[in-house]
Amino acid sequence: MDGDQTPxxxxxxxxxxxxxxxxxxxIDTIAELGVSRATMTEITGRAGLSIGIVNLHFDSKDNLxxxxxxxxxxxxxxxxxxxxxxAALGPAQKLWGVIGAAFDADxxxxxxxxxxxxxxxxxxxxxxxREMVAAYxxxxxxxxxxxxxxxxxxGAPPAVDPxxxxxxxxxxxxxxxxxxxxxxDWVDPDAAxxxxxxxxxxxxxxxxxxxxxxxxxxxx
Amino acid sequence: MDGDQTPxxxxxxxxxxxxxxxxxxxIDTIAELGVSRATMTEITGRAGLSIGIVNLHFDSKDNLxxxxxxxxxxxxxxxxxxxxxxAALGPAQKLWGVIGAAFDADxxxxxxxxxxxxxxxxxxxxxxxREMVAAYxxxxxxxxxxxxxxxxxxGAPPAVDPxxxxxxxxxxxxxxxxxxxxxxDWVDPDAAxxxxxxxxxxxxxxxxxxxxxxxxxxxx
Amino acid sequence: MDGDQTPxxxxxxxxxxxxxxxxxxxIDTIAELGVSRATMTEITGRAGLSIGIVNLHFDSKDNLxxxxxxxxxxxxxxxxxxxxxxAALGPAQKLWGVIGAAFDADxxxxxxxxxxxxxxxxxxxxxxxREMVAAYxxxxxxxxxxxxxxxxxxGAPPAVDPxxxxxxxxxxxxxxxxxxxxxxDWVDPDAAxxxxxxxxxxxxxxxxxxxxxxxxxxxx
Amino acid sequence: MDGDQTPxxxxxxxxxxxxxxxxxxxIDTIAELGVSRATMTEITGRAGLSIGIVNLHFDSKDNLxxxxxxxxxxxxxxxxxxxxxxAALGPAQKLWGVIGAAFDADxxxxxxxxxxxxxxxxxxxxxxxREMVAAYxxxxxxxxxxxxxxxxxxGAPPAVDPxxxxxxxxxxxxxxxxxxxxxxDWVDPDAAxxxxxxxxxxxxxxxxxxxxxxxxxxxx
DNA sequence: AATGAATGAGACTTCATTCAT
DNA sequence: CATGAATGAAGTCTCATTCAT
Numbered sequence: 052m053d054g055d056q057t058p059x060x061x062x063x064x065x066x067x068x069x070x071x072x073x074x075x076x077x078i079d080t081i082a083e084l085g086v087s088r089a090t091m092t093e094i095t096g097r098a099g100l101s102i103g104i105v106n107l108h109f110d111s112k113d114n115l116x117x118x119x120x121x122x123x124x125x126x127x128x129x130x131x132x133x134x135x136x137x138a139a140l141g142p143a144q145k146l147w148g149v150i151g152a153a154f155d156a157d158x159x160x161x162x163x164x165x166x167x168x169x170x171x172x173x174x175x176x177x178x179x180x181r182e183m184v185a186a187y188x189x190x191x192x193x194x195x196x197x198x199x200x201x202x203x204x205x206g207a208p209p210a211v212d213p214x215x216x217x218x219x220x221x222x223x224x225x226x227x228x229x230x231x232x233x234x235x236d237w238v239d240p241d242a243a244x245x246x247x248x249x250x251x252x253x254x255x256x257x258x259x260x261x262x263x264x265x266x267x268x269x270x271x
Numbered sequence: 272m273d274g275d276q277t278p279x280x281x282x283x284x285x286x287x288x289x290x291x292x293x294x295x296x297x298i299d300t301i302a303e304l305g306v307s308r309a310t311m312t313e314i315t316g317r318a319g320l321s322i323g324i325v326n327l328h329f330d331s332k333d334n335l336x337x338x339x340x341x342x343x344x345x346x347x348x349x350x351x352x353x354x355x356x357x358a359a360l361g362p363a364q365k366l367w368g369v370i371g372a373a374f375d376a377d378x379x380x381x382x383x384x385x386x387x388x389x390x391x392x393x394x395x396x397x398x399x400x401r402e403m404v405a406a407y408x409x410x411x412x413x414x415x416x417x418x419x420x421x422x423x424x425x426g427a428p429p430a431v432d433p434x435x436x437x438x439x440x441x442x443x444x445x446x447x448x449x450x451x452x453x454x455x456d457w458v459d460p461d462a463a464x465x466x467x468x469x470x471x472x473x474x475x476x477x478x479x480x481x482x483x484x485x486x487x488x489x490x491x
Numbered sequence: 492m493d494g495d496q497t498p499x500x501x502x503x504x505x506x507x508x509x510x511x512x513x514x515x516x517x518i519d520t521i522a523e524l525g526v527s528r529a530t531m532t533e534i535t536g537r538a539g540l541s542i543g544i545v546n547l548h549f550d551s552k553d554n555l556x557x558x559x560x561x562x563x564x565x566x567x568x569x570x571x572x573x574x575x576x577x578a579a580l581g582p583a584q585k586l587w588g589v590i591g592a593a594f595d596a597d598x599x600x601x602x603x604x605x606x607x608x609x610x611x612x613x614x615x616x617x618x619x620x621r622e623m624v625a626a627y628x629x630x631x632x633x634x635x636x637x638x639x640x641x642x643x644x645x646g647a648p649p650a651v652d653p654x655x656x657x658x659x660x661x662x663x664x665x666x667x668x669x670x671x672x673x674x675x676d677w678v679d680p681d682a683a684x685x686x687x688x689x690x691x692x693x694x695x696x697x698x699x700x701x702x703x704x705x706x707x708x709x710x711x
Numbered sequence: 712m713d714g715d716q717t718p719x720x721x722x723x724x725x726x727x728x729x730x731x732x733x734x735x736x737x738i739d740t741i742a743e744l745g746v747s748r749a750t751m752t753e754i755t756g757r758a759g760l761s762i763g764i765v766n767l768h769f770d771s772k773d774n775l776x777x778x779x780x781x782x783x784x785x786x787x788x789x790x791x792x793x794x795x796x797x798a799a800l801g802p803a804q805k806l807w808g809v810i811g812a813a814f815d816a817d818x819x820x821x822x823x824x825x826x827x828x829x830x831x832x833x834x835x836x837x838x839x840x841r842e843m844v845a846a847y848x849x850x851x852x853x854x855x856x857x858x859x860x861x862x863x864x865x866g867a868p869p870a871v872d873p874x875x876x877x878x879x880x881x882x883x884x885x886x887x888x889x890x891x892x893x894x895x896d897w898v899d900p901d902a903a904x905x906x907x908x909x910x911x912x913x914x915x916x917x918x919x920x921x922x923x924x925x926x927x928x929x930x931x
Numbered sequence: 932a933a934t935g936a937a938t939g940a941g942a943c944t945t946c947a948t949t950c951a952t
Numbered sequence: 953c954a955t956g957a958a959t960g961a962a963g964t965c966t967c968a969t970t971c972a973t
């Protein structure tokens with residue numbers, strides 16, 4: 052990512068290390084230059100590796116980019132998956148955790164968000180995303196909707212149906228990402244979490260008490 | 272775009288007609304191929320014009336793309352601007368109109384949305400967007416927030432402060448666009464409007480009565 | 492040549508006027524930009540005419556350039572031709588006049604010299620020059636050599652043979668042009684004439700007395 | 712340059728070798744086609760290399776052309792510089808050597824001279840020449856003038872002042888180059904050297920005895 | 932006679948990929 | 953494993969020429 056003062060480690064490294072090096076460099080490059088200017092020279096340069104290395108580990112540039120998108124998607128999937136699988140948490144905590152995962156400091160990195168939108172802007176990667184990765188989105192929507200039903204069953208029925216609320220939560224979440232990316236001074240991760248809390252709060256005030264920001268950390 | 276066997280008529284046309292022809296072709300091309308694959312050959316071919324025409328009317332490809340983004344932004348700006356300026360409308364009607372403008376059939380075209388996100392995905396056009404066009408977003412946010420304050424003054428104070436609700440509305444709106452683009456079968460314009468209505472409804476039930484979809488057309 | 496504040500004379504003009512307008516603009520353009528950057532747009536723009544005009548008067552760019560070179564050559568040819576034909580002058584005066592013609596203020600213009608060398612630098616115009624115009628050079632060389640023989644016959648035989656001296660005079664003349672073009676601060680027309688005078692002086696001191704610059708104007 | 716049916720060997724070569732290959736091809740191309748028709752395809756084709764190679768070694772065509780002009784200038788500079796630095800030579804020998812260097816068989820190549828004038832004909836390369844290389848010309852003029860003063864001090868004072876004679880020598884030299892280029896049948900290297908000898912001879916007959924061509928090789 | 936919008940071949944340049952080392 | 957010189961297809965841009973007006 053920087054001008055690497057230290058001599059590059061020319062020696063062999065485990066396959067996975069090299070792959071991750073290249074994926075990280077790809078994220079930064081797409082973030083800063085966009086897909087259309089993310090050249091192999093730039094990416095491998097940032098990784099401190101030679102241009103020929105891509106052929107070795109990914110066969111082609113297209114594969115590297117797809118691996119990068121897959122990596123981002125899986126990283127997020129694992130994060131909320133772990134929370135959802137945590138038996139120690141109640142449905143409200145799970146819901147808040149699953150929704151909030153996208154705003155964790157190491158997930159909603161400035162460059163990672165830019166990279167996500169870089170891919171979303173290109174038809175061919177949208178197609179790839181739908182084919183390979185969109186299942187994760189379906190899963191999360193299903194999980195969120197199920198958790199909303201759990202909450203509803205456990206108290207007063209909400210004004211909106213869970214399906215609709217799921218859609219609102221997912222889309223608000225995505226829109227907050229876009230806001231964070233385009234106008235970081237207007238939308239920051241804290242504000243984003245508060246907007247999501249407010250949405251939940253308006254339907255489940257008992258579980259997501261309105262007002263106190265502090266309450267966000269102690270979902271009941 | 273068509274397989275015209277006959278040589279082009281080479282008829283001169285007003286400068287504005289040619290510019291719009293090219294902008295339209297650019298929208299479609301970026302939508303279908305992404306910025307990185309939107310070549311001059313492809314764009315001018317879709318416009319049914321020669322490749323040299325771009326230099327004549329826009330000087331460079333970059334200018335054409337910037338003009339395209341500007342065109343999209345201005346089109347939207349004019350749409351909600353007209354609603355906001357309509358003296359016959361009350362604050363709730365204005366609010367609903369301003370927010371809903373982004374989902375009009377000729378604004379939230381499949382290709383136009385894809386084109387928007389194509390630009391958002393490229394760092395250099397994000398920068399251009401911020402420099403040249405972002406003022407429109409600030410204006411709209413200010414307008415929405417002011418209308419929310421009008422509504423609040425006119426009835427029971429809302430649970431959330433107008434600034435926060437503005438952010439939620441804007442971001443939900445953007446997120447719904449992304450949803451419509453990525454998963455058109457999951458989010459369609461009607462669903463999008465309903466999600467926005469629900470959000471307003473939860474804070475101003477008197478003005479945006481919950482439940483009836485039909486009510487959306489008769490905001491009080 | 493300038494930005495023409497006055498509205499261009501759109502009305503018809505005699506064919507020769509238009510041709511000369513274009514040739515003059517061509518000279519300036521080649522002088523300032525070189526043959527490789529002398530575009531039709533630039534040339535016709537400097538002439539205050541439309542780009543389509545060239546086709547009308549010269550058929551093609553190549554013809555215009557050739558006409559320009561021919562014009563320059565004929566202008567010079569006429570100048571020394573008139574001097575040579577002047578029955579009132581003696582051989583020394585003719586010699587000095589023929590040689591000096593190339594340094595007249597309106598012949599050795601900065602831009603005309605630059606244009607000459609612009610053509611000499613391009614193989615295809617060198618070829619054209621040899622075909623069409625070089626006869627003028629042969630003529631002048633023959634004239635100079637004949638005049639040198641006249642002078643020699645009329646006094647002490649010179650140390651060098653006329654053929655060699657002709658070559659020296661012609662080449663020194665050309666070299667002085669190059670010097671004037673490349674280093675105008677080092678070689679100016681006065682210096683150029685003095686160098687030529689000195690060369691003649693060293694072989695015909697009686698006719699071209701050494702020393703006095705003033706003497707140059709009163710060749711005997 | 713040849714019709715090689717077999718694919719190129721694609722063997723790597725030292726950077727300097729490739730640069731020289733390209734410079735040589737550039738000289739020939741400019742010589743034969745002129746600057747305006749010296750295309751990358753033509754140049755790299757003559758070098759037997761791919762078109763992409765220029766970007767690798769020179770970044771741009773303009774850089775390649777400037778490197779070519781610089782190469783020509785340095786080659787000449789080194790040639791006369793070596794002679795001038797030769798302690799074994801007397802002033803007359805040095806003078807003759809320095810002036811004659813420009814007519815050495817491998818310096819005054821037909822193509823190299825054509826290339827020189829190709830550059831002189833283009834305004835932007837004249838400018839570059841003045842900026843980067845003209846110092847060489849100043850140096851040589853200074854060296855020649857100093858040598859002329861040495862000769863004058865060592866014998867009878869010459870009729871012309873050294874400064875003027877330097878200008879005559881330099882310009883005659885340049886003009887002879889132009890003559891050799893334009894009319895190779897009229898001016899050849901031998902004739903050129905003889906014209907220069909005659910000029911020196913007319914001022915320093917003792918050092919440059921008139922008449923004998925053979926004497927040119929045994930300057931005293 | 933004159934204009935200038937439009938064309939498209941061809942120029943320079945970029946960059947993914949290859950492959951000898 | 954890893955490098956990076958070399959390739960050449962494909963991109964953007966320039967500009968001489970055409971032709972309806």
